Amino acid sequence: xxxxxxxxxxxxxxxxxxxxxxxxxxxxxxxxxxxxxxxxxxxxxxxxxxxxxxxxxxxxxxxxxxxxxxxxxxxxxxxxxxxxxxxxxxxxxxxxxxxxxxxxxxxxxxxxxxxxxxxxxxxxxxxxxxxxxxxxxxxxxxxxxxxxxxxxxxxxxxxxxxxxxxxxxxxxxxxxxxxxxxxxxxxxxxxxxxxxxxxxxxxxxxxxxxxxxxxxxxxxxxxxxxxxxxxxxxxxxxxxxxxxxxxxxxxxxxxxxxxxxxxxxxxxxxxxxxxxxxxxxxxxxxxxxxxxxxxxxxxxxxxxxxxxxxxxxxxxxxxxxxxxxxxxxxxxxxxxxxxxxxxxxxxxxxxxxxxxxxxxxxxxxxxxxxxxxxxxxxxxxxxxxxxxxxxxxxxxxxxxxxxxxxxxx
Numbered sequence: 001x002x003x004x005x006x007x008x009x010x011x012x013x014x015x016x017x018x019x020x021x022x023x024x025x026x027x028x029x030x031x032x033x034x035x036x037x038x039x040x041x042x043x044x045x046x047x048x049x050x051x052x053x054x055x056x057x058x059x060x061x062x063x064x065x066x067x068x069x070x071x072x073x074x075x076x077x078x079x080x081x082x083x084x085x086x087x088x089x090x091x092x093x094x095x096x097x098x099x100x101x102x103x104x105x106x107x108x109x110x111x112x113x114x115x116x117x118x119x120x121x122x123x124x125x126x127x128x129x130x131x132x133x134x135x136x137x138x139x140x141x142x143x144x145x146x147x148x149x150x151x152x153x154x155x156x157x158x159x160x161x162x163x164x165x166x167x168x169x170x171x172x173x174x175x176x177x178x179x180x181x182x183x184x185x186x187x188x189x190x191x192x193x194x195x196x197x198x199x200x201x202x203x204x205x206x207x208x209x210x211x212x213x214x215x216x217x218x219x220x221x222x223x224x225x226x227x228x229x230x231x232x233x234x235x236x237x238x239x240x241x242x243x244x245x246x247x248x249x250x251x252x253x254x255x256x257x258x259x260x261x262x263x264x265x266x267x268x269x270x271x272x273x274x275x276x277x278x279x280x281x282x283x284x285x286x287x288x289x290x291x292x293x294x295x296x297x298x299x300x301x302x303x304x305x306x307x308x309x310x311x312x313x314x315x316x317x318x319x320x321x322x323x324x325x326x327x328x329x330x331x332x333x334x335x336x337x338x339x340x341x342x343x344x345x346x347x348x349x350x351x352x353x354x355x356x357x358x359x360x361x362x363x364x365x366x367x368x369x370x371x372x373x374x375x376x377x378x379x380x381x382x383x384x385x386x387x388x389x390x391x392x393x394x395x396x397x398x399x400x401x402x403x404x405x406x407x408x409x
Contacts, residue, residue: 319361
């Protein structure tokens with residue numbers, strides 16, 4: 001594939017996206033919450049894990065194909081659900097889904113997408129998954145499940161770590177709301193990005209109208225008033241295990257629980273019918289100061305890895321990050337911001353470029369590790385600068401300390 005965007009890393013795509021998209025929607029994608037401690041830690045944690053390589057290995061026939069739920073995919077990646085793809089590019093969800101299909105990986109459509117799930121299925125195809133937020137009125141959530149089933153989606157990804165909106169103060173400062181409002185700050189922001197204004201917003205206004213959550217039922221849309229992006233979406237703070245049981249009864253395909261950071265919760269989710277667990281802290285976007293998924297991935301793999309498929313997301317920007325997660329036991333990695341940067345930079349071609357960068361980096365990394373097949377990866381290829389990241393199976397057993405002898409009287 002040609003590199004017309006002149007982008008050679010995900011960070012290059014990020015810089016181009018930053019130039020092309022107004023500050024409001026860009027910061028919604030790019031930033032975290034409050035002091036952004038979790039956002040920084042999601043990246044810094046990878047620096048505390050180093051590679052140990054093997055040499056004199058013929059890696060000329062190496063492959064990064066990965067079987068997920070019985071389907072062989074060309075890469076160990078899944079495009080994560082991201083509700084603002086349609087604000088990065090006109091109908092960006094379709095562009096992302098097409099790029100995923102071409103790359104041979106699944107694409108996950110978000111509940112809060114700007115393009116209806118039926119159109120994505122009809123116009124993009126490929127291996128499609130649907131992400132679900134549970135709403136206070138469960139009947140509306142279950143309606144979405146029925147629609148996804150009818151449209152041919154193959155997996156349902158239930159996000160459980162969003163019972164309250166993250167405190168993203170910059171959305172308020174930037175005047176970034178859904179539905180759009182024309183505050184002086186937001187209007188000035190848009191006018192400074194005419195390419196986006198004409199190529200995205202005006203296209204919506206000329207076709208479907210103001211960008212809106214297109215998967216919401218009409219009665220939900222009617223109740224919505226403009227609010228800061230993230231806070232304006234429906235959500236409930238009353239999630240129970242019974243909700244997962246109810247979804248398991250009505251959803252006939254693979255069921256994934258997204259937002260797990262606790263081994264006990266992972267085990268309980270599997271007991272209630274989950275086929276997959278996504279270890280995630282929502283990209284550092286909800287609770288600040290929360291642990292990174294990589295910090296708990298090994299213990300969750302130890303707890304449920306033999307019974308379910310384990311995914312991981314949050315903070316991934318390099319192929320080396322993906323390989324480290326696979327070494328720690330993840331079956332595949334979900335990437336969200338990376339492909340959003342790509343689609344913002346150049347639509348389908350930009351998203352394809354992001355996936356091409358990952359493919360090239362993973363291919364290079366496993367060669368340098370001395371690995372031909374992803375199934376060979378394991379913690380033996382890692383050196384842990386922070387010993388708390390070591391899987392339990394690699395930690396030396398504690399020696400028994402003899403009782404101290406009492407000297408004197």
